[in-house]
Every structure is written in C-alpha cells, then in structure tokens.
C-alpha cells in the first residue's frame with residue numbers, strides 16, 4: 001500500500017468522476033491505494049492494452065459508496081454490482097475491467113476484500129472426506145499468485161504464443177490449428193448469465209461448457225467467423241477438445257486459492273479452496289436484509305463455477 005498524494009493532479013479523471021469527490025470537501029482525505037500483483041504478469045495482453053507487460057495494478061481502498069454500489073438492487077439483478085465496484089477502484093481509468101483476464105480479476109477481488117474487511121474470512125465449508133459442514137477461518141494472505149507457464153515448455157506440446165497474447169495449438173486428431181485466447185471479465189459475465197439461464201430452464205450445464213470452449217477459440221485455421229467456429233467446435237473430436245482444455249488450464253494465469261484444512265470431526269487434513277460465497281464480499285454483519293443476501297449469494301456462486309472449470313484439475 002502507498003499513499004496516493006503524489007498522484008493527485010496528475011491523473012486525467014473527469015471532474016464528475018465519483019472517485020475524485022472524496023478529496024474535495026473540507027474534511028478531505030486521500031483514500032489509500034494499494035498495488036495488486038497480477039497473476040498474468042501482463043504477459044497475455046495485446047501490445048495496445050494498458051496492462052501489456054505490467055505485473056501490477058493500483059487500486060484504491062473500497063469506501064462506503066462502493067458498499068452502496070455492491071448492494072444496489074438494480075445492479076445486482078443485472079449481475080453487475082461487483083464489476084461496477086471493481087471498475088471504480090482501478091486507478092488507471094484507461095484499464096477496462098471487461099478486458100482484464102479472469103485470473104487477474106480474482107487477484108483484484110481478493111485485494112479489495114482484504115482492504116475492506118481484512119484478510120480473515122470466516123465461512124461455512126463441507127469436509128470433502130466426511131461431509132461435515134463447519135465454520136472455517138481462511139487467511140486470505142495465503143492466496144498466492146501462481147507463476148505463469150514457462151513458454152519454452154509449450155513448444156514441446158505444439159503450442160506457440162503469438163505477439164497478441166493468444167496461443168496457436170495444433171490439434172492431434174483433426175489436425176486443425178486453433179488460436180486460443182484467455183477469457184476476460186466480460187467473457188466471465190457472459191458465461192455467468194448463460195449458467196443462470198441454463199439453471200432457470202433446467203437445461204444441462206454441457207451447453208455452457210461448449211459455449212465456454214467456443215469463447216476460448218479466437219480462430220481455427222485462421223478463420224475467425226463465429227458461426228463457422230461454432231460449427232467446427234460442435235464436431236471437434238473429444239481428444240482435440242480435451243487438448244484445448246488441457247492447454248488452457250496450463251496457460252491461464254491463476255491466483256492459488258487453496259488453503260490447509262483440518263476437519264474438526266474426522267481430523268482429516270486436506271487442501272480446500274477459498275469458497276467465494278456471499279460472505280466473501282458481504283460479511284453477514286454488513287448485510288442485514290435476507291432477500292438481498294440470497295441475490296448476492298447466487299451472483300457470487302456463478303463466478304466460482306466458471307473459475308473452478310478453468311483451474312488446473314489438480315487443484316479442484
């Protein structure tokens with residue numbers, strides 16, 4: 001964390017920007033900022049992106065106004081409350097949250113949570129061994145950034161990184177060359193909406209997984225037409241789609257959310273991932289309304305479904 005006084009007057013935010021209002025009254029003070037380490041190290045952003053080559057990002061601490069945004073009913077119904085706050089706390093306004101990679105977004109979420117409510121996170125977990133539900137205290141300081149993939153090891157698997165931060169993969173069965181892109185916050189929001197709709201209509205989650213696969217593919221044999229890609233993906237041999245998912249998990253930058261856990265009932269020791277349940281951003285003492293609680297809870301769980309599906313399988 002560092003004080004951001006040195007920055008004032010230098011940035012080009014518009015006067016009507018919410019963030020600048022904080023420091024203009026008689027009781028003015030500067031909201032502290034902090035530096036978030038990015039799991040991507042800026043490696044997978046195209047050259048024109050403001051995060052290209054940057055391994056950190058500066059955010060300001062959350063304020064009471066951000067808490068209002070988090071609990072704004074209309075934003076919550078659209079599933080956009082958390083996204084709005086995250087966008088607001090990013091200091092560099094040329095960075096659009098929509099374009100931020102999911103692993104980096106998770107690092108911002110954890111940092112913002114720590115600055116607002118502290119690193120201790122108490123929530124309910126289920127013991128994977130005996131099924132006993134219990135309270136568990138996580139220390140968010142233990143969430144660590146996983147080192148990005150060693151690019152030289154990718155060549156052995158017929159994978160090449162392009163200068164735009166995408167990856168070319170030669171598929172074993174169809175022999176197609178697929179250009180893979182890492183999913184962003186915008187893709188995640190879209191997928192969350194799809195999952196919500198699928199569950200409301202009691203449809204299989206399979207269609208969401210193939211949507212996810214399509215979104216990861218930027219082009220096939222240099223053809224980038226969405227309709228043609230969708231057709232090709234639906235006919236892809238299983239071994240090819242497994243290779244795409246395997247490579248994706250290998251290259252996607254992640255924040256390691258796993259923590260040591262010992263069950264109080266059966267004493268089994270294991271690693272558990274920090275569950276992003278509603279109390280993550282909205283500790284129970286901060287949210288008195290039950291109805292709101294339910295909405296928040298469902299919004300956060302959708303995110304976790306997506307994030308888990310993108311995690312290396314040895315960590316799920």
Ligand SMILES: [Zn+2]
Nearest residue numbers: 127130263266
């Ligand atoms: Zn147990």
